[in-house]
Amino acid sequence: MMSFVVKSDFEGTKRVMDQLKIIKLATSLGGVTTLANQPATNTHVALNPEELAKAGISENLVRLSVGTENVNLLIEDIEQALSAI
């Protein structure tokens, strides 16, 4: 389980999410499938901007729950998705 911020804004981060192919855009974590989400739009959508800031959740934060796929495929997928910024 890891998180990272995309060197971009909300829209740029969304583009990265949409570009992922092997990694699925979905809520949840800890399963065998690698899932990514943008907490500000789903898992933490109930928090207002101040609460998000207090929790350290920026709009370009990505949460990644790593599954059991081949690690090189996952790295390649993230690399190609980041090129969408």
Add this chain to the structure above:
Amino acid sequence: MKSKPVVPPIYMSATYKFDTSDDLIDVVQNRTGFIYSRWDNPTVMEVEKTLASMEGYDHALGFGSGMAAITNSIMAFTNQESRIIAIREVYGGTHEFLFSFLPTLGIDIITKKLRWSTTPVCLLIRIMTLQKGKCAVSAE
């Protein structure tokens, strides 16, 4: 495909994948699709639809257990102003919830407002007449 399965499939997935972030945001904001089975699940929705139509209501809610249904429906209709009247033979889990847990929230189990009953009554199979009203739960 021009047909549907006679037996609705059981969807086991906890989560749902999206093609685009915009689709995900739309589902989170407008419930236009599935995002997480705790909220909506195609199999559970099928059961809810069937139950509602059998009972003559517009909507029904499905839960993972009887106590989940009981806890949710009581919590939805009570606050510290509430008083609950319950039958003697109420299911043990419900009894514990009513008499041990709710008082810790300041809800007394004494007189009226929410009438709580299950039918048939656990173990004794006593049939209670459920009035068609705001909420009826059959959990046992």
